[in-house]
Structure formats: C-alpha cells, structure tokens
Amino acid sequence: MSQGSHLERAYIKTKEKCKSKKLPQDVNVKAVFACNELDLKEVKVYGFDYDYTLACYKPSLDFLLYNLGRQILIEKYKYPKEIEQLEYKPGFAVRGLHYDIEKGILLKLDSFLQIQFGSVYRGLTPLTDRDVLQEYKNRIIPIAYVENHSKNAQVDAHSKMVHLADLFSVPEMGLLCNVADYFERNHIDYHPEILFRDVKNSVKSSHPVMHKIVAQNVADYIEQSVDLKKFFNRLIAADKKLFLVTNSPYKFVNKGMELLVGENWKDYFDVVIVQARKPRFFTDESRPIRVYDEQSGAHVWDRVSKLEKGKIYYEGTVKQLQDLTGWRGQQVLYFGDHPYSDLADVTLEHGWRTGAIINELTHEIETLNRSEFKENANWLQMLTQLIEDHQDCEGAEDQAVLAKWMNERDQLRNDIKCVFNKQFGSVFRTYHNPTYFSRRLFRFADIYTSSITNLLNYSASHTFYPRRGVMPHEYTSYFV
Secondary structure, eight states: OOHHHHHHHHHHHHHHHHHHSOOOOOOOTTOOEESSOEEGGGOOEEEEOSBTTTBOBOHHHHHHHHHHHHHHHHHTSOOOGGGGGOOOOTTSOOTTOEEETTTTEEEEEBTTSBEEEEEEEETTEEOOHHHHHHHHSSSBOOHHHHSOSOTTOOOOTTOSEEEOOSTTHHHHHHHHHHHHHHHHHTTOOOOHHHHHHHHHHHHHHTHHHHHHHHHHTHHHHBOOOTTHHHHHHHHHHTTOEEEEEOSSOHHHHHHHHHHHTOTTGGGGOSEEEESOOTTHHHHOSOOOEEEEOTTTOOEEOSOOOSOOTTOEEEEOOHHHHHHHHOOOGGGEEEEESOIIIIIIHHHHTSOOEEEEEOTTHHHHHHHHTSHHHHHHHHHHHHHHHHHHHHTTOOSHHHHHHHHHHHHHHHHHHHHHHHTTOTTTOOSSBOSSSBBHHHHHHHHHOSEEESOGGGGGGSOTTOEEOOOOOOOTTSOSOSOO
C-alpha cells in the first residue's frame, strides 16, 4: 500500500471527524468583550467621546465626506474635473489598514507586521504576491517603517506608513484609491505622497461644511438610539458621574445629542468639553480650558477655576480635567472609537480604564455566526493540523497529496476572508494572526463592544473577565 493512499485515508478520516463535530454556539452580537479584567464597581466616572461612540452614523455620512473631499480636490487643488465622475464605492476599504505614503499602496498588516498577500492595492488594482515582494523585498515590514510616527498616529514629516484607525478614514481611503486608479488608468504621472496629503487635507477641510450639513439634517446622518437615554438614566441612578470630551464643535454635537437623548441632554453630564483637539487634550501639559458661550457662539476669556454642570467648555487638557474634578485613575472609564486619540494616552499615562466602541463588530459577529462560516473555519483548522502532522512525508506521491491539501487550504482561507470584505477581509484577523488593528485595540481597550448601549445587558456592578487563552506551549484544551 502506498504512503499516498495512507494520506488519503487520513484525509477522509479527518473530514468525517470534522462533519461529526458540533458547531460552536453563536456569539451574542450585543455582548461586551473583555481584554483586561474590569470591575464596574470600581468605576465612579463614565467618560465618552461623541463621534462613532455616542453618535453612530449612517452610510450617508461616508458619501457626504467623500463628495465634499472630491469637490475640494477639484476646486482648491485643481485636480482634473473628470474625477467628479468617480463615485464612492462603499465596502471597498475597511478600518485598520495601512497606507504607504511613499509607494501609494493600501495594505493590511497583521500583529507581527506581516503583509497579508491578496490584500494589497494600488488604487483599485490588487497587487500580486510577486508585485508585493518586488516593492518591499520581504513579507515583513520593518517596525521603523510602520511605527516611526507617534503612538497617536499623527502624520508627521517622517511617517512612511499611516494606520487608518478610525471610521472617518474609510471614505478618505475610498477617495484616495479612486483618484490613484484614475491616474493609473489614464497614464498620468503623479506623486503618491502629494496625492495622499491633498486628499487628507481636502477631507479634513470639508469637516466644517459636513458639520453644518449634518446639523441641518441630523436624522439623515445619525442612527437613532432608543436606549441611550435609558443607559444614561441607569448610570445616574447608580450614582455615577458622566462627562463628554469630543473634538467636534458644540453646535454639531448639540443637534446630534438632541436627536439621541432630547433637548435636556446636558443635564446628564457633569462636564462637557468640545473641540478638545484630542490627542493633544491628553498629551499637552498646559493649554487653558475656556468657557463656550452658547448664545454668542464665542469663547469667554475668563479664567476657569471650577467645572460646572450645564456649562460648555472648550479645549483644555486632561490634567486640568483631573485637577478640577479629582477624577483619577481606575475610577474613570472612558469610551471612544479610536485606539490612539481616544484610548492610548489615558490608559498608558493616566491609568484610566477604557472601552472601545467598534461598530463593525455587528457585521463581523453576524458573519461568524453563519453555519457555512463555522463549518469552513472548523475544517480549515483541522486541515491545517493534518498538513502539520504529515508535512515531513517524503516521496513524489506524498508530496503531490500534500500540495493538493495546501491548495485546498489556500482556497478555504480566501473564502473565509472574502465573506467579511472581498478586498481586505476581517477588521480583526488576517489568514494566520490578529491584525495590527486588533493588537492595538487589545492593548489599549479593557473592554470593547459594538454599541455603548450594549452595557445595558450588564449591571452597573458587573465584572468583565477576559477569556483565558491557550498559549502555544500549553495544552490544546484544558478539557479532555
């Protein structure tokens, strides 16, 4: 009997075992997930970002930002008028990608800084594995190339790669890739870094216009939340303090919060700070906090010696917030959507507890819960183990069987990737490992969830426990 037939029998046996396995239970879409143990009994103060934390936006906002940015590219930066025909492609990019400013390449990295082949694009064109290796000479990107900028991911003169860690960057990347694709298709020479900075500045400078449009038609852009008011009421009933620190301007925030909570929304918050300029709010040593006059829309010059409920404050620093309130360390739990500008500094420098609101979790978990996905994921794991166990077999027939298994594994991995996003796959996983975005999220967030109101499923004294993961040197499972 040939070794090849022995391998085929092992394959059939493994396949039958896989089919007999019970599929894992569905994951609760509204669950809160723990990266670090968090006892809510210790939390006395709840802080919130606004955009994509309290206010979750409809897809219409992506189209608006894209169209406004495209208009500024044409009118201010004198880009070809033909790009007006380039429409936004929803679902092309995902959060957490890296953009190589020098090479003009959008790509996905894992937690080990490895490039995920099949998820590398110039414009709208995927690069082959050979193209990628020609560009980078290696599958692993040097850490200095990726992390040469500050931990807050601010683009400076030395940045070669930018991590796109928030949802506002998704339409920006859509515009960047569309314009690059237009230049490539029409054989127009362009400088990738100039294009990147022009698109970034165009989208950034469109924000004031976006704020006005959204404030005038708030229900067209913000998802209604029937439970947000209930969530605030429960926190107050549990004798918790609430504060809001956002980079957005007051009039914009006010219109959104009136929709979400009601005209009395400020009554829920002990402190409200707008145009905070995060991450500088968390990193600057001294920058005066000022009072915002709602009637005149101006900033009052008076010195602020205490923070009063009902007043709106502007700029300032976290040091002033802590000094004026006495809120410090693990008694504070702050929620935001951006791992860097919202969460990194407050946990690393100030010892606050942190929660990340990741809207994409809903889509990710709904995908994970599909029976076909579970079956494919199970079989991929067992097929990989089969390959690992028999990879040292020698002989042409054996190697042919192993090559066939490897091809099946490659196809399975691609199928699993594409159900999340055809171009870039899951926000949280590459083929082998967690993504770079996941690594940063798990480091800077104690808990994460898809919506702030998911916390209503837990008591105000709940303790979140992280799952005990199995390390490579430990038992495959603690249950025999």
